[in-house]
Amino acid sequence: MILKKSVYRTLKEKKFQYAGVAVLLLLAVMLYVSLSMAITTLESRNETFSEDYKQESFHFVAGGSVTDEQLSLWEDEYNVTLEKRKYADFEVDDSTVRVFTTTESVNTPYIAEGRAPTSGQELAISKVYAEKHQYQIGDAITLDEREFEITGFVYLPDYIYMVEQMTDLLADAEKFGVAVVSSSSFSVNAQTEILGWTGNGDVPDGFREAVSEETSLLQFVNSEENPRIGFVETEIEGAKGMTTTLPLFILALSIAMVLMLMKRRMEMQRKEIGTLMALGYRKKELVRHYLGYAWVIGLVGTVGGLTAGAGLSVPLSNLYANYFNLPALSMFDWDPFVLVIGFVIPLLLLILLTTFAISRTLRTEPLTLLRPKEVSNGKKSWLEKLPLLQKGGFIRRFRLRLLVRNKARSVYIFIGVMFSTVLLLFGLITFNSMDQLVETTYKEILKYDYAVHYQSLMTEETDEEQSPFIMNELGLVDEDVKITAYGIENDNAFIQLSAQGESLQSNLSEGAIISAPLAAVLGVGEGDEIHLQNSLNSDTMHVEVAAVADLYIGNNLYLPREELNDFLGFPEEAYTGTWQKQPPENSGNVYMVEDKQKAIDNFESTTGATRASVAGMAIFAVLIGVIVLTLLTNLIVEENSPSISLFKVMGYHDKEVSKLVLSVYTPIVLIAYFVSIPLASLSLEQTMNTLVQETGFLMPTDVAWWMVVIGFIVILLTYWLSLGLSKRKLKNVSLQEALKKQQD
């Protein structure tokens, strides 16, 4: 059809407008495709690694020694593969290297480069740790005054998310890494853990009870509760939600923009449409013609988005893989379905909705289209009749009238600004909440420096410098939630449970104090009841929630020590750990030491990455804001070009005309910005609450005053930039425009 040429020439002439919406669509598809492909690659690598290298179904640490015969008996009885593994921590260059003996049946190490260690002086180390500390294969590393040669880079199936303590939130290869040695080279004081593999990931029924009958269980962790294994799946699930939510919103925005552009195009060409109809063009031929715009935008956006998304997914997959310490078992996995969805859905939606919009305009009779459109029926809408709009000088009244007469435009500007603001504030809140989380949790509440966990139940009197606590994992009656219960001293100086700066310590006598994540997971608050269940003997206890503390990490519950000991059947003075200011002097009976400063360092070392992602989000927010606002202000100039021209003819300067026509929407931008602030906070809080069950932590989502200021400056600059771009168009409106329109 010859009319196609008209489409291409119009697209060329109005390239900024159409390129803007195509870029929006491209961003939506690119985000979807890159995230989906990266997630698919991550998921596939995780699955292959877990299956092929026999990722543990559980592991446990026994208080006493467990013989090989006993393990064989359990293996036969419960159809499970069990293997002992020794490990020890070493301090190297201000970091910790956890060295494991090589296993053969469970958690088999994967050597990515080089070879596995064979002699007593050899070791394979995690690649990401080696990279951070500039170790190469062949280099020597000194552990506890003993030199080892690095023979290769290793990945362990149970250290995919490489955190030192299971309570750690963030992995940091700068501070912690893993290594394997051959079994023969382990002569140091090492801990022993027993790894179990069942093939289906479940713990056999009654197994845990059987083990606890034979020996005291210091720790029993199934793979679902192990963040080193489970966090990657949590991240996959969380990211899956993001792969659709954000792109869908941008897609909706871009389709709305296309529809608006189409409506505008058809308004401008109503006489042409009328002529074509009069000549005998059928509606479906005209629909096909006008759909040309949507096809070009749709194809450029989707194909560009698919290409950019596929390209971006490679570094994104590698970034994920490094973050999660997963070997590149497959280089690039892609789901053809992702490509189909990324291509078909946006294009289909765009074409269908544009067809609908075009068909609506084409319902008008050709004669009506041939006549000039009635600009106004001479009646004022109720909005225009408001007394506020009747007051003031001409400029004020003109601006207000323009505003209320273009309600749809105001709505689009409102949504555009809101989207950019929410995205920007998401970044700022996340950035700030990391600091707030460290400040509140680690500095205001957790006052100890070290948490020392013992291998067996202790009853001896502790030093004055220590505060004893009992820690046990409890279940809930009829709910699949694990709770870490702490029995603490009411008057201890190491845990100061508080909420909004006020101490809650005295509330312990009234019931349990719970952490914010636990309150979110259970949906409980002060005064509610929780039905606790002892995992070992199924005893139950009802406790009332006395308060919710501003403790943002872990599903923690705090009770007086005697009360928890009573429930667990332990002596009143028993404890499993102590909080203290100094590291333990005697490590004989110590099973594990949590160093709080390391956890804080972990957080702080990741702020660089967080800053980068915040910057990324800000750029994204600004980009979308600029595209949307510039497009809209551009259309405003186009629509009002006869008035602009007339103002110029009358002697108004460009600056005055710009004030009359362009800056009209400033109040909308300001309102949208301030409405978006609580919206961003609320929606982020909602998201955190949804994810808390998987992540085990909550982020404070308060909006600080500096965020409001920064956000305001960024949004205002974005708006001014858009205005600046549209002012160039305004300057180009010729003085003859008014006359031309009059003639039409």
Place this chain on the structure above:
Amino acid sequence: MAIFANQVNKTYQSGEVTVQALRQASLEVQDKKIITILGPSGSGKSTLLNVIGGIDRYDSGSIKVGGTVLDQLKDRELTDYRRKFVGFIFQQYNLIPTLTVEENVEVGRELSQQPLDMKDTLEKVGMWDKKDKFPSQLSGGEQQRVAIARALIKNPQILLCDEPTGALDEETGKNILKLLKFVNEQYGTTVLIITHNQGIGEMAHSVIRMKSGEIVDSFENENPVDPEKVTWS
């Protein structure tokens, strides 16, 4: 193609006022003739042209163009009728600004199953040399020539011209009239011209006068003059 209108009525709403655009309008136009409909603004001449052309509907009465009765035609059938039989020429030319002269004519050509030759048509309207120009690069008269070529290339049976010279000066206007006469003679196209320019009636085979929606007078012009000689007003 002959045109018969019988007691056609048409009212429309303009704001709160109901306007009777056509009152019992009846006419008979013979095949291959040039007919001029004269009348002041608001006399209903454009409405009559539009209902004959099938871009507007009438409330009552009957219109028959060739063998097609327009009374009960559905939208799609009306489109087919326009596509096959009708060529439109507007006062403001209504060319597509993003298409060249040749491409604008091609817009009309695509609709026809038996179109005229492009080069021949453009040469006949004197625009072959400017076939690659865009409408904005042409004068009013040239634009109207292109509009005529666009209507003509379809090889229509009737050509409906709504004030075709209304925006043109005398010399250019007369050139357009010559072209319309040429089309009528060369292709046997029935040409209906509506105008408020009384002089144009002198070149038509028959003249219809309208006032307030009614056909008040109609007569045959036994000696139509050459368009060059019409009295321009």
